[in-house]
Amino acid sequence: xxxxxxxxxxxxxxxxxxxxxxxxxxxxxxxxxxxxxxxxxxxxxxxxxxxxxxxxxxxxxxxxxxxxxxxxxxxxxxxxxxxxxxxxxxxxxxxxxxxxxxxxxxxxxxxxxxxxxxxxxxxxxxxxxxxxxxxxxxxxxxxxxxxxxxxxxxxxxxxxxxxxxxxxxxxxxxxxxxxxxxxxxxxxxxxxxxxxxxxxxxxxxxxxxxxxxxxxxxxxxxxxxxxxxxxxxxxxxxxxxxxxxxxxxxxxxxxxxxxxxxxxxxxxxxxxxxxxxxxxxxxxxxxxxxxxxxxxxxxxxxxxxxxxxxxxxxxxxxxxxxxxxxxxxxxxxxxxxxxxxxxxxxxxxxxxxxxxxxxxxxxxxxx
Numbered sequence: 001x002x003x004x005x006x007x008x009x010x011x012x013x014x015x016x017x018x019x020x021x022x023x024x025x026x027x028x029x030x031x032x033x034x035x036x037x038x039x040x041x042x043x044x045x046x047x048x049x050x051x052x053x054x055x056x057x058x059x060x061x062x063x064x065x066x067x068x069x070x071x072x073x074x075x076x077x078x079x080x081x082x083x084x085x086x087x088x089x090x091x092x093x094x095x096x097x098x099x100x101x102x103x104x105x106x107x108x109x110x111x112x113x114x115x116x117x118x119x120x121x122x123x124x125x126x127x128x129x130x131x132x133x134x135x136x137x138x139x140x141x142x143x144x145x146x147x148x149x150x151x152x153x154x155x156x157x158x159x160x161x162x163x164x165x166x167x168x169x170x171x172x173x174x175x176x177x178x179x180x181x182x183x184x185x186x187x188x189x190x191x192x193x194x195x196x197x198x199x200x201x202x203x204x205x206x207x208x209x210x211x212x213x214x215x216x217x218x219x220x221x222x223x224x225x226x227x228x229x230x231x232x233x234x235x236x237x238x239x240x241x242x243x244x245x246x247x248x249x250x251x252x253x254x255x256x257x258x259x260x261x262x263x264x265x266x267x268x269x270x271x272x273x274x275x276x277x278x279x280x281x282x283x284x285x286x287x288x289x290x291x292x293x294x295x296x297x298x299x300x301x302x303x304x305x306x307x308x309x310x311x312x313x314x315x316x317x318x319x320x321x322x323x324x325x326x327x328x329x330x331x332x333x334x335x336x337x338x339x340x341x342x343x344x345x346x347x348x349x350x351x352x353x354x355x356x357x358x359x360x361x362x363x364x365x366x367x
Contacts, residue, residue, distance in 0.1 A: 072096035083108035135160030179204035
């Protein structure tokens with residue numbers, strides 16, 4: 001359909017209407033949404049997405065729909081979310097707001113949504129999330145914020161989300177997270193902050209989150225992981241730090257984590273002739289990870305950095321596990337005393353050179 005307007009009381013006698021689908025029309029905010037004659041209608045599901053031209057939430061319509069469980073305004077032209085826009089929707093479970101033009105969310109925008117379980121706001125030009133923005137959403141479990149323009153998050157942005165299980169913040173522009181950003185989110189299980197601009201993981205960023213199982217941080221710009229960045233996470237299963245130019249992991253950065261956890265990490269040491277500081281640093285990194293299954297610890301130009309590996313060998317018990325398609329079984333056996341350390345090679349010749357370097361350093365070779 002291509003509705004541009006709806007007549008007043010157009011749905012006059014539909015007293016049992018529970019599902020209203022107005023998607024793929026051309027409705028704008030200058031249209032009167034006084035389409036029901038009664039004060040309250042039994043609508044459970046309202047869909048006004050795709051091709052409609054709403055620039056504001058139609059509060060006039062929502063005030064007559066207190067029984068809504070599902071509400072969608074995706075692919076409209078919403079520019080902001082004003083305070084108390086959804087105040088009458090005390091039963092709403094799912095709110096879909098993605099693919100609009102939302103730049104600003106007022107502090108009390110989500111007031112009244114005490115039963116909301118899922119909210120999707122992704123693909124909007126939002127730049128900042130204010131403190132206590134979601135405090136009214138005490139039953140929210142899933143928060144989807146990916147592909148927005150968010151550059152900063154206040155330390156207290158997530159305060160009050162005591163039921164939150166999964167937060168997705170990928171493909172944003174976040175440069176830093178303060179310590180205790182996720183404090184008191186006792187039911188949080190997964191955090192996705194990949195493809196952002198993070199440069200440093202601050203102390204206590206991921207601290208004492210008892211149910212947290214997955215932390216996904218790949219494809220940022222992380223160079224430094226401070227002490228106590230990941231601590232008191234008894235149910236942690238995976239930290240994904242791949243595709244980050246990590247050069248410094250401070251002692252106790254991964255403190256008091258379960259031994260069954262998997263840390264996926266890339267470590268780049270690109271000096272052709274690493275100095276003593278490089279070797280010491282790498283040895284400390286391997287030692288700090290010695291209790292965990294490090295699925296990918298990739299060292300660029302590894303065959304040129306054999307002295308770094310030699311130092312690591314002296315400082316920690318580990319095993320190198322080759323995951324490249326190149327047949328380097330000799331290297332796997334050679335470092336069978338390491339815990340798990342993965343390297344990559346770009347060519348067969350590079351692999352042979354690496355093996356040759358290892359042998360020249362008098363490593364034990366078990367064929």
